[in-house]
Amino acid sequence: MATRIPTTEQIRAQQKADAEKAPSAIKVALPTAPTNSGAALSAPDKRTDVQRYLDEIAPASIVGRMVKFSKEGQFVVSDDDSVIDDDVDFIALVDQTLIGWIKFNGEGAPPDRRMGLLYDGFVMPARSSLGDLDQAKWEIGLDGRPADPWQHHVYSVLQRADTGELFTLVTSSVTGRRAIGTLLRHYDRMQRTHPDQYPVVRLKIGGFQHKDERVGWVKVPVLAVVGRHAKDDAAKPDTSLAADMDDSLPF
Secondary structure, three states, X not given: OOOOOOOHHHHHHHHHHHHHHOOOXXXXXXXXXXXXXXXXXXXXXXXXXXXXXXXXXXXXXXXXEEEEEOOOOOEEEOOOOEEOOOOOOEEEOHHHOEEEEEEOOOOOOOOEXXXXXXXXXXXXOOHHHHOOOOHHHOOEOOOOXXXXXXXXXXXXXXXXXOOOOEEEEEEXXXXXXXXXXXXXXXXXXXXXXXXXXXXXXXXXXXXXXXXXXXXXXXXXXXXXXXXXXXXXXXXXXXXXXXXXXXXXXXX
């Protein structure tokens, strides 16, 4: 029996409810009118001790299971370290993409987040509005240089086409953000010709030869679009080449 895809309204409502429930630890910013400072607004913390603990170990901004692109160059599910094969179809729920800044506060302390839904009107605050600008106070990163405590993150919600299971691809790397950005551009083009459909993607591995020969070949994540899927339809998506090639812009 096919699993019905949650509607855009259902997922957005759940993300907003989670954000309202956990504003202090998660600080997922609800879409609001821009302020002069660019900072996101948050509600008073009304969570119970149980909710606060759960929010610290299982952030509400993660939909389903978290996926990351590992240092070994693989897409890995964080909770069990399983590797996702590159022939698995995922429906990219692109209009649920979260963007923003995350500041990690050390072991045992919850991170600060200034995030919101891109397609719900959220605008990232300027880095300069977040504070922590004195590089002399920054911790030293793996490259031996001061590392900015605020990192630009993007969360892309994916649904496995064959099981309906939800995942969130989390990335802060330049190559990861670029991969999701390419998908967002594709989705924006789709809205002109197929506004009632989502892209279907497969998690592929690309790469490039680094200019420093000692580094060698660098693997990068790729969200390869292989088809489309109706937003309100739980039928098997069309991942044929013809379906993807048909997604062209009118001149």
